[in-house]
Amino acid sequence: MSITQKGDELRFNENIFIVSKTDLKGRITYANDLFIEISGFKEHELLGAPHNILRHPDMPKAIFKLLWERVQAGNEIFAYVKNRTKNNCYYWVHAYITPIIDTKTNQLIGYHSVRRSPSTKGIEVIEPLYQKMLNAEKQGGISASNAILKNTLSQLKVSYDAFILSYE
Numbered sequence: 001m002s003i004t005q006k007g008d009e010l011r012f013n014e015n016i017f018i019v020s021k022t023d024l025k026g027r028i029t030y031a032n033d034l035f036i037e038i039s040g041f042k043e044h045e046l047l048g049a050p051h052n053i054l055r056h057p058d059m060p061k062a063i064f065k066l067l068w069e070r071v072q073a074g075n076e077i078f079a080y081v082k083n084r085t086k087n088n089c090y091y092w093v094h095a096y097i098t099p100i101i102d103t104k105t106n107q108l109i110g111y112h113s114v115r116r117s118p119s120t121k122g123i124e125v126i127e128p129l130y131q132k133m134l135n136a137e138k139q140g141g142i143s144a145s146n147a148i149l150k151n152t153l154s155q156l157k158v159s160y161d162a163f164i165l166s167y168e
C-alpha cells in the first residue's frame with residue numbers, strides 16, 4: 001500500500017516519488033504511475049493538460065511565481081506544494097523542480113518535477129505560512145504575500161532554500 005487516505009488527505013510512502021515533466025508552458029508531457037494514481041486522473045486527461053490541473057486553492061500565487069522565475073532562469077527550486085486530486089482530496093509534496101536542457105542544442109526544452117512525501121514537521125511549518133501568505137494576497141496581492149515570506153525568512157535569518165530544506 002503506497003497511498004493511504006485519512007479524511008480528505010492522501011499520503012504516500014517516503015521511499016517513492018511522484019514524477020512529471022512539462023513543456024515550456026507547463027503542460028504535462030509525462031506523469032509516472034504514482035502521479036497518475038494519486039491525482040485520480042487518467043493518463044490521457046493529464047498529458048497535454050496545464051499543470052495547474054492540480055492547483056489547490058490553499059496555495060499562494062507567490063510560490064508559483066517564485067517557482068516559474070527560478071526555472072525559467074534555468075535554476076532549480078524546492079517547494080512545498082499542496083495539490084488537489086480529481087476527487088477533491090489533497091496531498092502535500094516536497095517538490096524538486098529543475099529545467100530540462102537539450103544537451104545537443106543547449107536549449108531549455110521543458111521542466112521536470114520529482115516530489116517526495118514531506119515531513120510532518122515541514123507541513124506544520126509551511127501550512128500556517130501559506131495561510132498567512134494567502135490572506136495577505138487577498139488584501140494586497142502577490143507583493144503583500146512576498147513580504148510575509150521575506151519577513152519570515154529574515155526573522156529566521158535563512159535563505160528560502162535553506163528554510164525549505166531544513167524540515168527533512
Ligand SMILES: Cc1cc2nc3c(=O)[nH]c(=O)nc-3n(C[C@H](O)[C@H](O)[C@H](O)COP(=O)(O)O)c2cc1C
Pocket residue numbers: 020021022026050051052053054055056059064071081083097098111112113
Ligand atoms: C515541472 C512543473 C511542475 C509543476 N507542478 C505543479 C504541481 O504539482 N501543482 C501545482 O499546482 N502546480 C504545479 N506547477 C505550477 C503550475 O504550472 C502553475 O503555475 C500553478 O499551478 C499555478 O497555476 P495558475 O497560474 O493558473 O494559478 C508546476 C510547474 C512546473 C514547471
